[in-house]
Amino acid sequence: MSPRTPRSSDDAALESGQRRATINDIARLSGVSKKTVSRVINRSPSVRPETREKIDAVIAKYGYAPDPQARGLAFRRSFLIGLIYDNPNPQYVVNMQLGLLDGMRGSGYELVVHPCDRGSTTLVPDIRAFIERQKLFGVVLTPSVSEDEGVAEMLRETGCEYVRVASLAVDTAEHMIVTMDRHGGMLAGKRLAELGHRRLGFVSGPATFRSSHERREGFEEGLKAHGAILAPEFVAEGAYTFESGLAAASRLLAMTPRPTAIFAGNDEMAAGVLHAARKAGLSVPEDLSVIGFDDFQIASRVWPPLTTIRAPTREVGRLAAERLIGSLGDEALDPRSRQTTLVERESTAPPKG
Amino acid sequence: MSPRTPRSSDDAALESGQRRATINDIARLSGVSKKTVSRVINRSPSVRPETREKIDAVIAKYGYAPDPQARGLAFRRSFLIGLIYDNPNPQYVVNMQLGLLDGMRGSGYELVVHPCDRGSTTLVPDIRAFIERQKLFGVVLTPSVSEDEGVAEMLRETGCEYVRVASLAVDTAEHMIVTMDRHGGMLAGKRLAELGHRRLGFVSGPATFRSSHERREGFEEGLKAHGAILAPEFVAEGAYTFESGLAAASRLLAMTPRPTAIFAGNDEMAAGVLHAARKAGLSVPEDLSVIGFDDFQIASRVWPPLTTIRAPTREVGRLAAERLIGSLGDEALDPRSRQTTLVERESTAPPKG
């Protein structure tokens, strides 16, 4: 190899696609300095249009894309977005991931997943270490860890961008995507009251999830609007799991008189309610109406197929990602994009008699 | 600020944790060159033990951890591992992710998720772009994209490390984690034959998944060992989805005579079989036994709770990650770590009469 030929001029490898183009290649092939190429990449205004076009053409010809690592090193941050979650429901997690990827598509960011345990004593330092080591551009938090103020405070300290998905505005608007749990609960209450139910049961999620309270309060609102109420003794706390829903419903159904309808805080617990009803010898919806929440796959797999509240998890994920990377306009103000809706299947009917 | 004090000596910020330590800080504070610190980080053997200890102490004192971006830039690769998948089942995806994270814990790698569509005409270039842009250390592929030879060939070209999770050894051992689908199918066949079933139905996954064939062939083996056979007319192809299972089972149950037991290729389709049975007026397990595959949550949510084959997806994920980063020893040779097992619930019984 001729020593006169600098390594960076090894254009044969470039042409054949053996070697990815770097900013130095683009600069040399465009006849400008690398700094000018950098300006073009970063859309700096002070580049003459003809220069920009010339460079853009070379970039396009060689399919050049800047190296995220090198860029990140200079920027002192990465182009990674972390999803920090502790919700154990697989479908929630996957839908959220898909939504985030929807919102990130074409932005040059990548999604790094980071499950955590809110009960851990090292929760905050663990997340902090994750963020600082990777110099994350930003993170999205979902319930219930999104409702943790200790974590939020740490995030503000680090200066890492963040968006919290929660059912209540627990932070400033630019850091929030608010889900419509209260509205969903209201739809459930309204529907059951309309059907004529007056002895209503509620299987709540764990008190550590804000959504548990929102769904319940919405439920009560919906009932009240149609002249029904939720008696405190007909409220049983579960943990958003099948087993907890089964146990809670068993308690409710053992009471006399028992509720004629039960609203469960999510579909998993609603499935538990169905099992409890079966064990109690009750048929659904004849003896007991059941409404769930989420409209995950399980809702249509159980028998009878569950009437439930559809929560647009994937859309919420997309909004969260767009808010994080700054591409979200006024859409977030329009609740239609994250509306909850009632999906009526076969687990609801008027009460007997 | 005194110009005599170089910026790198701003130890106040370091002590207070305002600034993360860099390799230069560690070098200065240890009284060695950064290259020697680099040697310690990378476990180079040619460092005198006392030097190593001195540096290790400083590293520990300041909680130093090398910057993955800078390291990656110099190494010409990142410390990211991609999960490339096209399996739409949320629980499979989440279990696989959890397993991968299990295997990666403490290794310094992070997991980047990348769903894809095997039907896309740009599948290979899309994945290639993902790998090259991020300079991924390695990727894990799961079915069915793990069975795509075009993708595998591209991976070999790029030099990116990779591990394929599949139900058949479609690559050399160092690139494979083989799941025991055939064995699981065998367990199902064996059990149904033992119960006395002789007219057996099979709802297959899509032909594009190797596991569909493996599970079926295993099923036939298990039957044969106990004197039963799978008649070709009792095989219906589904697509690993609830709806396809429902449709396939409806066809099987409309035949005369109909099968007394059905093995479905996964739990989702088994749930569909249960719905089909109900619509046909058959009760499970009295009129029809059903076995699923996976033992995902849905198996215990449906009614009756499904007898199924437990597949250790999370463990398989852990093995895949360990193989990728090279921390997997002989464990992979021991099938116990990825054994499939029969989980007997209430959807199976001897045939009537």
Added chain:
DNA sequence: ATCGCGACAGACACCGGTGTCAATCCGGAC
């Protein structure tokens, strides 16, 4: 014709690590 100024472009250092190669250190052989 000269001056001043904003627009544009480039030189150079730096982000935080690693590779290469030369320099230094050390104990044992002569």
Added chain:
DNA sequence: GTCCGGATTGACACCGGTGTCTGTCGCGAT
């Protein structure tokens, strides 16, 4: 005491980008 070779260590360039600052250019004002 001197020489030698392997073990340690350090100086310096480089990975592929960006920040800062300086220099050049073209144009209208004087």
